[in-house]
Amino acid sequence: MEVGLGSGYGTTLAREIVGKEGLVVSVEIDPATYEFARENLKKAGYTDIVLVNGDGGSGYLEMSPYDRVCVTAACMNIPPSLIEELSDGGRLIIPLIEGEVQKLTLLEKRGKEVIRRVICKVLYINLRGRYGIE
Numbered sequence: 001m002e003v004g005l006g007s008g009y010g011t012t013l014a015r016e017i018v019g020k021e022g023l024v025v026s027v028e029i030d031p032a033t034y035e036f037a038r039e040n041l042k043k044a045g046y047t048d049i050v051l052v053n054g055d056g057g058s059g060y061l062e063m064s065p066y067d068r069v070c071v072t073a074a075c076m077n078i079p080p081s082l083i084e085e086l087s088d089g090g091r092l093i094i095p096l097i098e099g100e101v102q103k104l105t106l107l108e109k110r111g112k113e114v115i116r117r118v119i120c121k122v123l124y125i126n127l128r129g130r131y132g133i134e
Contacts, residue, residue: 030128071095
C-alpha cells in the first residue's frame with residue numbers, strides 16, 4: 001500500500017516492482033491530486049492498481065494485510081492503523097518528524113514486535129488527515 005498518490009509516479013514504480021502477480025493499493029486524500037494521478041495512470045496503461053480517494057493515514061482495511069507500506073508524507077507518529085494492517089514480516093517505510101528534522105524510518109513487524117531503523121534525513125510534505133499535521 002502506498003499512502004500519498006501524488007502524480008502516480010511512485011505508484012507505477014511500485015507496480016513494476018511487484019509485477020503482474022502483485023497488487024498495489026494507493027490512497028490519496030486530496031480529490032484533485034487523486035484525479036490527476038488516476039488520469040496519468042490510465043494514460044500510461046496501468047489498469048490493475050487499486051486507487052482510493054481517502055485518508056491514507058487511516059489505512060485501507062479492505063485490502064489488508066499488506067506486505068509493504070510506503071508513506072510519502074511526513075508525520076509526527078506512525079498511524080496505528082498502518083501497523084495494524086501490516087502483515088507479519090511486513091515492512092513500512094515512513095518519514096517521521098523528530099524535532100526540526102524528518103527521518104526516513106523503516107519498520108518491520110515481527111509478531112507483536114515492531115523493529116524500527118532510521119535510514120537517513122529526508123524532506124517531505126506533511127501528512128494530512130486524521131493523523132496529519134495541521
